[in-house]
Amino acid sequence: MxxxxxxxxxxxxxxxxxxxxxxxxxxxxxxxxxxxxxxxxxxxxxxxxxxxxxxxxxxxxxxxxxxxxxxxxxxxxxxxxxxxxxxxxxxxxxxxxxxxxxxxxxxxxxxxxxxxxxxxxxxxxxxxxxxxxxxxxxxxxxxxxxxxxxxxxxxxxxxxxxxxxxxxxxxxxxxxxxxxxxxxxxxxxxxxxxxxxxxxxxxxxxxxxxxxxxxxxxxxxxxxxxxxxTGAGICHTYLDAQADPAMAEAISLNAKVQRPSVCNAMETLLVHRSFAREHLPSLAESFRRSGVELRGCEETLALVPWAVQATDKDYATEYNDYILNVRIVGSTEEAMAHIARYGTMHSECIVTGNAEEAAKFQQGVDAAAVFHNASTRFTDGFEFGFGAEIGISTQKLHARGxxxxxxxxxxxxxxxxxxxxxx
Amino acid sequence: MxxxxxxxxxxxxxxxxxxxxxxxxxxxxxxxxxxxxxxxxxxxxxxxxxxxxxxxxxxxxxxxxxxxxxxxxxxxxxxxxxxxxxxxxxxxxxxxxxxxxxxxxxxxxxxxxxxxxxxxxxxxxxxxxxxxxxxxxxxxxxxxxxxxxxxxxxxxxxxxxxxxxxxxxxxxxxxxxxxxxxxxxxxxxxxxxxxxxxxxxxxxxxxxxxxxxxxxxxxxxxxxxxxxxTGAGICHTYLDAQADPAMAEAISLNAKVQRPSVCNAMETLLVHRSFAREHLPSLAESFRRSGVELRGCEETLALVPWAVQATDKDYATEYNDYILNVRIVGSTEEAMAHIARYGTMHSECIVTGNAEEAAKFQQGVDAAAVFHNASTRFTDGFEFGFGAEIGISTQKLHARGxxxxxxxxxxxxxxxxxxxxxx
The missing domain is CATH 3.40.605.10 (Aldehyde Dehydrogenase; Chain A, domain 1)
Known part of the structure; x- marks a missing residue:
């Protein structure tokens, strides 16, 4: 001009x-x-x-x-x-x-x-x-x-x-x-x-x-x-020991790659140790095929040798990109502690067939939207049926989500x- | 200590x-x-x-x-x-x-x-x-x-x-x-x-x-x-042309003197010209007997010679004391314009027998609590039946009133x- x-x-x-x-x-x-x-x-x-x-x-x-x-x-x-x-x-x-x-x-x-x-x-x-x-x-x-x-x-x-x-x-x-x-x-x-x-x-x-x-x-x-x-989203998906493997893969891939640039996309995948041993290598392969770079904890690296080491800063980063942190945890409590430390109170998900673990997670995680067995990508005014959205509030006053x-x-x-x- | x-x-x-x-x-x-x-x-x-x-x-x-x-x-x-x-x-x-x-x-x-x-x-x-x-x-x-x-x-x-x-x-x-x-x-x-x-x-x-x-x-x-x-309250009571004189006196006295130190007490009385001509002198006398100093506009001074001249700063002051501004207006609209200029969006009242004027006032005044024919002193968590009160919000986000x-x-x-x- x-x-x-x-x-x-x-x-x-x-x-x-x-x-x-x-x-x-x-x-x-x-x-x-x-x-x-x-x-x-x-x-x-x-x-x-x-x-x-x-x-x-x-x-x-x-x-x-x-x-x-x-x-x-x-x-x-x-x-x-x-x-x-x-x-x-x-x-x-x-x-x-x-x-x-x-x-x-x-x-x-x-x-x-x-x-x-x-x-x-x-x-x-x-x-x-x-x-x-x-x-x-x-x-x-x-x-x-x-x-x-x-x-x-x-x-x-x-x-x-x-x-x-x-x-x-x-x-x-x-x-x-x-x-x-x-x-x-x-x-x-x-x-x-x-x-x-x-x-x-x-x-x-x-x-x-x-x-x-x-x-x-x-x-x-x-x-x-x-x-x-509004907006900042470091969203997690936690795959519990009793997650259905096919559902776990579908939800975590969707949360990361369906539209990585948005605030409700996943940045860190938390995986229960027993689920990881059996399923993480093939799941990691699916992420790799979708063009996602993995940054993992030590235990992740043992199972996925091509992943790079995740740093504390990585866990605190909203990539909005084809990059994913992966961390192996021993329990829902450990996953919740990670989320409390690094999350931005936007959208968090547990994938599990165990109703008790799901209830514990949905009660204990402090976030605008806490999902059981569905992609974090659904945190959206249109998907919630509001017909419009002025933004997604990540604060607790007046409006949340x-x-x-x-x-x-x-x-x-x-x-x-x-x-x-x-x- | x-x-x-x-x-x-x-x-x-x-x-x-x-x-x-x-x-x-x-x-x-x-x-x-x-x-x-x-x-x-x-x-x-x-x-x-x-x-x-x-x-x-x-x-x-x-x-x-x-x-x-x-x-x-x-x-x-x-x-x-x-x-x-x-x-x-x-x-x-x-x-x-x-x-x-x-x-x-x-x-x-x-x-x-x-x-x-x-x-x-x-x-x-x-x-x-x-x-x-x-x-x-x-x-x-x-x-x-x-x-x-x-x-x-x-x-x-x-x-x-x-x-x-x-x-x-x-x-x-x-x-x-x-x-x-x-x-x-x-x-x-x-x-x-x-x-x-x-x-x-x-x-x-x-x-x-x-x-x-x-x-x-x-x-x-x-x-x-x-x-x-929370808190700041420059509250007004407007006595319309069709206010019942006894009710007007009871409500405005209560709003001022029942507990002058609190945020929902009245600081300024707005009086319709025709009501003022007939009733303001005796109303002013009641305030005087209750120990209230009056600060008035020019027209008020003509009717209440012992009142002192109100300044622009007076209208913008929360006295929390036995002092009251009095201003004569020609219409509900004029009263509303005064409130829009000097009010703190806390509690405002119209006293009138005219339902149309009341509806106009209650719709048009931007405040947490807008009263028709009741004292502003009722803006209170206990009086509203909440059983408790952490304060009175004068902002519009999250909680109001x-x-x-x-x-x-x-x-x-x-x-x-x-x-x-x-x-």
Missing amino acids: NKAIVYTGGEVAAKAGLARGAAGTLAALTTSEKNDALLAMADALVVHEQALIEANAEDLARGRENGTPSSLLDRLALDSSRIHAMAEGLRQIALLPDPVGDTLEVLDRPNGLHIEKIRVPLGVIGIIYEARPNVTVDAAGLCLKTGNAVVLRGGSSALSSNRAIVGILHEALAATVMPPAALQLIEDPNRSSVDEMLKLNGLLDVIIPRGGASLIQNVVQNATVPVIE PMGLPALTSTKYKIYGTGQIRG | NKAIVYTGGEVAAKAGLARGAAGTLAALTTSEKNDALLAMADALVVHEQALIEANAEDLARGRENGTPSSLLDRLALDSSRIHAMAEGLRQIALLPDPVGDTLEVLDRPNGLHIEKIRVPLGVIGIIYEARPNVTVDAAGLCLKTGNAVVLRGGSSALSSNRAIVGILHEALAATVMPPAALQLIEDPNRSSVDEMLKLNGLLDVIIPRGGASLIQNVVQNATVPVIE PMGLPALTSTKYKIYGTGQIRG
Whole structure:
């Protein structure tokens, strides 16, 4: 992109202020008003497909000039089919039930007070993310559907695309009752604009980082606005002594190689000693055939001579790649201790035919999702049936695991009295 | 207290580590095991009443030496009746239903996966608070009941009392199956021990500050551990044109003077112009008779000549005292705009006989608790029927409003498969 970009001071606070100003209007919209806006947004993306592709070409050209790796360029690229997929995503969100306004609790007190706990929007959500322009559409759709205003701060490498997308969505919103100000894009590509967002207490109600570990850690370490931490996944699969060998192989291979780059993929395989003696050599062979490099403990190396020695650092690494740690343990307790030490409380699995061991593992492992006899790859909002996902929370407050629409809401107590005072 | 206190380095991290180590054991305890521990704690406080009073006398003596105001000394003081009340509080917590283990959601997926969302403890909770020693007992009871380990950091002015309390509770726990390590007291009176707690990600799952605005702001501004913000309350009561005059007087007086020092007391009275003309002079007189100083807008001063002029800063102040701002407005919308500008999203009230105005107010005001025709003083865990309260959340994540036991829990998905892999 060759156009000069002029940033006037205060972009971040000003746009967050505009979003805050729109939040009240947004919170009062009906479900059908919000859905109409989402459908108008979807239509507009398709109508302006060509302009979007041209804006995206600017990002791609700049990326190539800067020597961006082809895998990142691929994530950045938009074509007709991806644009239609983004539009379809908005249409899907429009079809989902609206959690806002749901009554979650009713309390009738002896003094006659009638108390209702109602779902309300969070208010203004800040989303900080990386290169993929589809996140711009997806995050906007999920936030607006739940009556939240949203301040987006995408990666600078996708700035032209994001600006084009938000321009198109603003134009679409202008023809609806949803205020375009509810959707804001921070255009300042400097890191300082992120730093500023992280401190906007009073204007932002929550920040959700979506991206790699360093982006997330920067947000967690520096935000004074409440954060929902997402993403980091050092996931384990434990093959118990009584695991079915065929199931153990199917689940562990799926957890590693079906899509190694994602947070719910397995990074370390824990194997009970007796299972390992009989089955690890052939299982290792299957991983090798799938192109997976194995890093093992001493006992693993004795059974799988071609594996390399795993270090303590390896056990603490989210590879997101065709690399797998293998460690042999003597019991479910030992597997659980390893997970407690190295896990990120994302997704953990035990494969066993023994119900007691499974129950012990599912009770004792502290993670968002604990599987018995199924691949960790199922930790996903769509796979859970939520119809959408804003991310996978790895913290324990507010939301844990895949976050669907209700994770983007708060609550409010409405109390109905007839003149009650406190004695 | 005259004993020399020796602090070895690393007290905070070491104690948080011990609490973390106990969290797994604690999470697996049954409800009756936890209740037995709470009852043992209650009994021990009563048995060791004399020792507690002696330790408390050290704090009081030091406080007097330091010129601590008598209102603070009163909050610090323990006598037999207060010790029995603390013990009774623990017994009440033991009687409450245990939320841990509750199944919140069951999802059966087309691929045969059976998914259960289960309540689990948060893990390790840090509580940072001020002088009142009863918070030590109360917070410990609420956290342990919900299977959480707890790291307490009370005010240094109550250190002798807190150390005595925790010593007694540890001795009581040693005779139960609950590990004493689950309850930790930070004894280092320096501010640096608070700063250290705020950054203990991985050891602490959440920090809950309980105390005044500056304590809470320090935690919010500096913590990297997730925080549940509590407490600050600039609460408003709006008397609509169609308010019943007797009800308006009863509710607004109660909201101000029944206990002015607490967060759910009213700080600003908003009055519709037509109601004010007829009723504000006599209402103001009632406040005056109750010892309340009024600070009013220009229109208020015209009706209540003895009131002083309110400033913008007054509207933004939580007095917690016998002082009240009064502002005359022309509509519910104007009242709502004032609240949006100066409120702290705690508790707000409309008094009106007009259902439409009430509905507009309850929908449009963004606060944890929005009352129609009842005093804001009812925002309270006991008044809501929760049987306990760890604080009143004024943030929108995780918990909002009075926090009972469920606010001290997180969730976990247990997923039951039969070999499912992702395609």
